[in-house]
Amino acid sequence: MTSPSIRAAAAALLLLSVTACAGSAQRGGGAGRDTLVWASGAAPNSLDIAHGFNGASTTIQMAVLDTMVTLDDRGVPAPALAASWTQPDPASYEFTLREGVKFTDGSALTADDAAYSLRRHLDPAVASQAASYFTTVKKVEAVGADKVRVTLNRPNPAFLAVAAVAWQVVPRKLAEAHPKDLGSPEVGTIGTGPFKVVKFSLTSGTVLERNDAYWGPKPALRRIEIKSITDAETLRMAVRSGEVDGTDGLNARDARKWTGLPGVTTFFYPSNNIAYLTMAVGAGPLKDVHVRWAIAHAVDRAALTNLMTAGHGGPATAMLPRPQLTAVYGDAVPAFPDQPLDLAAAKAELAKSAYPDGFTLSVPYATGGDSATVMQAVAADLAKIGIKIVLEPNPGDKYMARMMAHDRLGIQYVSLTYGTPDPIEVLPDMISRGAAEPQGFNFSGYGSADLDARLDTFASATGEARKTQLTGLLTEIAEQVPYVPLFYTDNAVALSDRFTATFGTWRFNYLTLVRPASGS
Incomplete structure (x- = not known):
């Protein structure tokens, strides 16, 4: 997903002549060695x-x-x-809290805080974007000063994995008072993590400081300053000049521009992500499955993969991130129904539809990011079979708000990154009816009572039954084509040589792992 576009003065940065030695000495704008200046390619x-x-x-x-x-x-x-948990029966968990943990305001963490922090995602009034992660949760309750019991409506082997991503714990009093605006610049948030927020602004950035009362290993950094630079070249020059120390905002396709920067190391590692086209199946031409097959046959996915990954990724063959396919199938991933590039087949499918002569479709996209590049290529491909795409540029924040509101959805480019190795994290986003509501990620609107029931069954399946059920779900998606899988992209991080870190697919809390390099 893309976020607000904030363009800095690239010309000023281009005047900076930075050698490897000077770049290393000047990075971070003169900040101390325990202060990291980080740039995000999108705004929180x-x-x-x-x-x-x-x-x-x-x-x-x-x-x-x-x-x-x-x-x-x-x-x-x-x-x-x-600190630990037990599973009294296949559909329940009992968690025992770690002792002595406090929020950064000094108040003690309680089982009631932890229970409420999960339960709020089930409340329709909160309209949580993480609600689809917890559709199997029936009841959450504090059962003592240090114990939380979670009761599921059926066994769900993926529950712990999705909880590791989305069961963030906040004080109940604060969250209850702010069901709609917790986490906003006006309200902020309070946690128990290694850092605390001292500033959060949508326009001027975020500042974190070390939580010296943190229960775990103390982070090496004292302060992290985070700013948003959404223009790719401006971001690269900010890292090159030392205005910022690092970023995860680089595109894999621009790898060659980054790997030679003086005083900077670029890291690539497997990402749990997938980039795809979503097609709203509820009305208009995209309601016709023959139209969707035609589009899938016409899009040159191999060319898009080469364009967008530059060798740091690969083609997507199913609507799941690669690490999740591997977690279920190992090296024996099935061959799913496919629509390879074939303009003759695309035209034949269009001829079977209610739109044999083609049609015109207005398509919004976010300026300043991958969405523009992909949708321009898609528009050129579809023009070859008589489908005219009229591109409507939108600022990133407006586009994101429109997408999440499910406002006039049609055909859009989406890239999502997930946090666990379990496919049940992704599939409800793609084909559940709940996620087809505003704030959900089912932008196609594809779903049914039968699919919801099959998702429920899959969520508790194990072994060969799990493989069989997953194959059935992915096969239906491939045959009905509410989505066109495009490519996977490696994660990429550029970091000043003043710092070091160990990155990996499941280390999504990487800001807490950055530390000063020895001798810096």
Whole structure:
């Protein structure tokens, strides 16, 4: 997803002549070695995952708000605020809180805070963007001063993994008082994490300071200053000049521009993401499955993959991130129905539809990011079969708000990154009817009572039954084409040599892992 476009004065930055030695010495604008100046390629909109479930926002949230459990380097659930847990029966968990944990305002973490922090995602009045993660949760309650019991409406092997992403714990009193605007600049948030928020502005950035009362290993950094620079070249020059120390806002396709920057190391590592086209199936030409097949056959996905990943990624063959396919199938991923590039087949499908001579479709997109590049290429491809795409540029913030409101959806480019190795994290976003409501991520509107029931069954399946059910769901998506999977992209981070960190697919709290390099 893209966020507000903030363009800086690139010309001024281009006047800076930086050698490798000078760049290293000047990075961070003269900030201390324990201060990191970080640039995001998109702007955060909320420090509450319920209303800011996007990369720029969750990057900050993960540094400030602890979850009850976390994921280790292999993607396996591990203790966090919960020191331990038991499973009294297949459909319930009982968590025991870690002792002595306090919020950054000095108040003690309670089981009631933890229970409410999960329960609020189930409240329609909150309209949480993370609600689809917890559709199997039936009841959450504090059952003692240090224990939380979660009762599911059926067994769900993925519950711990999704909880590691979205069960962020905040004080109940604060969250209850602000169901709609928790995490906003006016309200802010309070957590138990390694950092605390001292400033959050949608226009001038965010400042975090080390939480010296943190229960876990103390972060090496004292302060993190976060700003948004959404113009790619301006961002690159800001890193080159030393105005900022690092960013995760670079595109893999621009890797060659980044890897040679003086005093900067660029890291690439596998991402749990997928980029795709979504087609709203509820009305108009896109309601016709033959139109959707025609579009899928006409889009040159191989060319898009080469354009957008520059070798740091690969083509998507199904509507799941690659690490999730591997988690279920290993190396034996099935061959799903496909629509390879074939203009003759595309025209034949269009001829079967109610629009044999083509049609015109207005398509909004976000300026200043990948959306513009992809949609321009898609428009050129579709013009070859008589489908005219009229592109409507939107500022990133307006486009994002329109998408999440499900306002006049049609055909859009979407790239989403997920946090767990379990497909049940993704599939409800794609095909559940609940996620087809405003604030949900089912932008196609594709879903049914039958699919909801199959998702419920899949969520509790194990072993070969899980593989069989997943294959059935992915096959239906491939045959009905509410989405066209495009490509996977590696994560990429550029970091000043003054700092070091270890990055990995499941280390999404990476701001807390950055530390000064020895000798810097």
